[in-house]
Amino acid sequence: MARLKTAYLALVFGFLYLPMVVLILYSFNPSKYGIRWAGFSLDWYRNLATDAGLIEAALNSLLVASLAASLACLVGTVGAIGLHRYRFRGRHWLQGLLLVTLMSPDMVMAVSLLVLFIALHIKLGFWSLLLSHTTFCLPFVTATVQSRLQGFDRYLIEAAQDLGACEWQAIRQVMLPLAMPAILAGWMLSFALSLDDVVVSFFVTGPAFDVLPLKIYSMVRMGVKPEVNALAALLFAASVVLVGGAQWILQRRPQ
Amino acid sequence: MRREILFLSIVCWLVFCPLAWSQENEIRLFNWSDYLPQEVLDRFTQETGIAVRTTTYDSNEAMYAKLKLLDGGGYDLAVPSTYFVDKLRQEGMLREIDKTRLQNFKNLDPRQLDKPFDPGNRYSIPYLWGTTGIAVNTDKFKLQDVQAWADLWKPMFRGRLLLPNDMRETFHIALMILGYPGNNTNPEQIRLAYELLKKLLPNIRLFTSDAIDVQFVTGEVDAGVAWNGVVYKARQEDPAIRYVYPREGVIVWMDNLIIPKNAPHAELAYKLIDFLLRPDMARLIAEKIGYASPNLAAVKLLPPALRDDPTVYPGDEVLSKGEYQTDIGSAITLYSEYWEKLKAE
Amino acid sequence: MLSATAANVFMPIQFNRRPRDAMRPAGFFKTFAIAPLAGWLLLFVLIPNALVLAASFLRRDESGFVELSLTLGNYRRLLDPVYLRVFAHSLVLACAATVLCLVLAYPFAYWLARLRSGLRPLLLTLVVVPFWTNSLVRVYAIRALLAAKGLMNNTLLVLGLIDEPIRLLYTPAAVLIGMVYVLLPFMILPLYNSIEKLDRRLVEAAADLGAGPWRRFIEVILPLTLPGIISGSLLVFMPALGLFFITDVLGGSRDLLLGNFLKDQFLDARDWPFGAAASMALIGLLGLFLAAYAFSLKRFSPGGEA
Numbered sequence: 001m002a003r004l005k006t007a008y009l010a011l012v013f014g015f016l017y018l019p020m021v022v023l024i025l026y027s028f029n030p031s032k033y034g035i036r037w038a039g040f041s042l043d044w045y046r047n048l049a050t051d052a053g054l055i056e057a058a059l060n061s062l063l064v065a066s067l068a069a070s071l072a073c074l075v076g077t078v079g080a081i082g083l084h085r086y087r088f089r090g091r092h093w094l095q096g097l098l099l100v101t102l103m104s105p106d107m108v109m110a111v112s113l114l115v116l117f118i119a120l121h122i123k124l125g126f127w128s129l130l131l132s133h134t135t136f137c138l139p140f141v142t143a144t145v146q147s148r149l150q151g152f153d154r155y156l157i158e159a160a161q162d163l164g165a166c167e168w169q170a171i172r173q174v175m176l177p178l179a180m181p182a183i184l185a186g187w188m189l190s191f192a193l194s195l196d197d198v199v200v201s202f203f204v205t206g207p208a209f210d211v212l213p214l215k216i217y218s219m220v221r222m223g224v225k226p227e228v229n230a231l232a233a234l235l236f237a238a239s240v241v242l243v244g245g246a247q248w249i250l251q252r253r254p255q
Numbered sequence: 256m257r258r259e260i261l262f263l264s265i266v267c268w269l270v271f272c273p274l275a276w277s278q279e280n281e282i283r284l285f286n287w288s289d290y291l292p293q294e295v296l297d298r299f300t301q302e303t304g305i306a307v308r309t310t311t312y313d314s315n316e317a318m319y320a321k322l323k324l325l326d327g328g329g330y331d332l333a334v335p336s337t338y339f340v341d342k343l344r345q346e347g348m349l350r351e352i353d354k355t356r357l358q359n360f361k362n363l364d365p366r367q368l369d370k371p372f373d374p375g376n377r378y379s380i381p382y383l384w385g386t387t388g389i390a391v392n393t394d395k396f397k398l399q400d401v402q403a404w405a406d407l408w409k410p411m412f413r414g415r416l417l418l419p420n421d422m423r424e425t426f427h428i429a430l431m432i433l434g435y436p437g438n439n440t441n442p443e444q445i446r447l448a449y450e451l452l453k454k455l456l457p458n459i460r461l462f463t464s465d466a467i468d469v470q471f472v473t474g475e476v477d478a479g480v481a482w483n484g485v486v487y488k489a490r491q492e493d494p495a496i497r498y499v500y501p502r503e504g505v506i507v508w509m510d511n512l513i514i515p516k517n518a519p520h521a522e523l524a525y526k527l528i529d530f531l532l533r534p535d536m537a538r539l540i541a542e543k544i545g546y547a548s549p550n551l552a553a554v555k556l557l558p559p560a561l562r563d564d565p566t567v568y569p570g571d572e573v574l575s576k577g578e579y580q581t582d583i584g585s586a587i588t589l590y591s592e593y594w595e596k597l598k599a600e
Numbered sequence: 601m602l603s604a605t606a607a608n609v610f611m612p613i614q615f616n617r618r619p620r621d622a623m624r625p626a627g628f629f630k631t632f633a634i635a636p637l638a639g640w641l642l643l644f645v646l647i648p649n650a651l652v653l654a655a656s657f658l659r660r661d662e663s664g665f666v667e668l669s670l671t672l673g674n675y676r677r678l679l680d681p682v683y684l685r686v687f688a689h690s691l692v693l694a695c696a697a698t699v700l701c702l703v704l705a706y707p708f709a710y711w712l713a714r715l716r717s718g719l720r721p722l723l724l725t726l727v728v729v730p731f732w733t734n735s736l737v738r739v740y741a742i743r744a745l746l747a748a749k750g751l752m753n754n755t756l757l758v759l760g761l762i763d764e765p766i767r768l769l770y771t772p773a774a775v776l777i778g779m780v781y782v783l784l785p786f787m788i789l790p791l792y793n794s795i796e797k798l799d800r801r802l803v804e805a806a807a808d809l810g811a812g813p814w815r816r817f818i819e820v821i822l823p824l825t826l827p828g829i830i831s832g833s834l835l836v837f838m839p840a841l842g843l844f845f846i847t848d849v850l851g852g853s854r855d856l857l858l859g860n861f862l863k864d865q866f867l868d869a870r871d872w873p874f875g876a877a878a879s880m881a882l883i884g885l886l887g888l889f890l891a892a893y894a895f896s897l898k899r900f901s902p903g904g905e906a
Contacts, residue, residue: 005711008708009708009715012784013723016730016781016784017726019738019742019781020730020737020738020741023737023741026744075636075637075640079633079634079637082630082634085633086630086633088634090638097641104645105841105882107879108649111876114866115655115876116647118324119651123325123328123329124324125329134640135640135644135645138637192732195734198735198736199843202867207285207310207329207330210310212734218288218310218311220740222288222465231737232737236733239732239734243728314868316868317867319870320868324867346663414767475770588662595856595864596682598854599682599683600682600685
């Protein structure tokens, strides 16, 4: 039985990793159609490094991702605190709306946002992209922070207020630090979601602002373009570094 | 710790932000995929210092939809086919082109100018022209088995064909087989074409307009409908891939450079158009891309092997049986509906 | 922790379970906290969807976007068997992908969670890495694998198992494989979280009471891990319905799925009202699924109230 378990685990890991490993191997193959193995070479990586459009798209993606994540964290954290602490009319409606946004398929969100921007005559480009990305990141941040807040001893706040803190101080110096891990986690999740987004970006971006996933999409549609192999290898390496780094940082930080 | 993070992030944003907004000296080109060699664009940037940013589309309809979304702005140059130039022109979405500013305009073949879709070439400049026919890998199928459009319906091609993701062309083929005009506005004839195409569906493996040559070269498909330039490129890698002019007649089209009415850098666009009309550049394009150039001066510079290649420069006999694509006005909605239904089957 | 966060997002938010607080004097901060969120959602979620709903009752305009004349024609057109088939096909494919992911992921998550080896954190990281790798790149990897001259065919040819390459690409099977490949980590992580929280003592108690392994699984483990199953299923099902790039790259536009259909209507055929109607129909369908989710929440809330 133990043998079966290990074999199954190995099989699934193999399934998850084999295609990527093959791609990485082929990224070093100078042959154009990747059919024959023609020796080891860094040609495609060189091509990538000189592709100014690609680099610009990557930087654009990073910019939008970090801005959207930050904006979503700002609005979302504050909102989560509000939802957690206060009772007000329409509280359930707001919670429901958040849930609906969370569950919304990318397509539906993309279509509705496109309709909005066209109706309001907002030019498609950086701003439409930023606003859209923030929108789909918001519910993730809010849910994450709310989840964490709910795990708390509510009396901490009351204790702080009994000791003379006003509302703002209580929130800033008690709730916020306690919620910080969730806020950070929400930021990272939003960042990743924004970087990875294809569907929404496809609908709402404009010609002035290229983002990496869309650039990859058009490269991928072009068939087996060897530069994509190299790019895939780099992105894979990036996620290994990111995940590994995040785990390492989180292990050093007291939970 | 938090303050340091905050400070670092602000610094990062300040570094990134200028990148998002420095876009004065560039041209935004909206083009078919793989339709302009990067080499030409690099030379242009080298000589003029103007960067060119290309976005691609895979069909005239997609290009049109995007231009509509951007209200005729966003892009400085686009490359629609003739019937779409007509449509865009009639809707007032094009900027008039002052030909006196194009030194190299004189290089163009007069026979390709002043056509009905744009009288006097006030709005468009011919870029490349070509035909749509049958492509076949003669290692897998015999050439004599695919001499007509109707041959594609044969059971031997079940699940094997590639067709471009092009609504008008697909219907054009069916209409030609039925003996009707390809630029059809008759609802009954269009419906019959749809019924005929439904019968072709089991033979179609995929619809795509991107990198068709790669599909043939990698052996993913061995037969189908393709543009002649695609076959020309594929043949360089695998000589077994051949182009056939179907018996019923071939579809002829031309793609043209246009400037959308609200183009942000229209002035710079003129420079690129003039550059592309230079004989040496037009020749480079023709050699790399494999379609026919309307630039007479460039054709004179071509190697004889290419100039006499019937795949790229068909004789008058073939062209006389060919049919040019023209605008069909509002009938296009009917085509659209049938097309969606075909894809959904 | 990152994986826990991602998975926890779908864990039921229990906002009805605590006794009512006394109203706290909050005033300014209260508005400041709620207003941005409420305003944002209103402007970017509620209003856009209302616009789409409105558009679905209008007529298409050939040279513009919509013509301001009311019609039910768009919905009537949706009832054409051809389009119903698109919906059905998409739902079936999404369900198939979800079930396949579930069947593959459950044993994996279970055995991973139970692994006593020190390798467990490393292995968990190895699961998270594909989760964070760009999904387009992963779809591309699958395409390269399944191509006529790709690794799969070459290996089978070399091993002499086949004479001609298997043309797997551009078939529904390829799309399914692609979906499972991309979405598998989304199923593994919530399941892992749920299984990890499982109180082993309950299982042991069942064993002490004489339940065999199968019965222990069906009546103790499965119900207790149901929240994870539901989260994972939602995280797989939703994208499976809408990620048009998977079908675009692997499906060859041969079979129209919902995601591609919507994209075509808005960015190609330009029939916005029709696309809007389809979008509304999709929302309606998903509303039904959400209702089922809410219902199952009530029935199977963790804590063993089932």
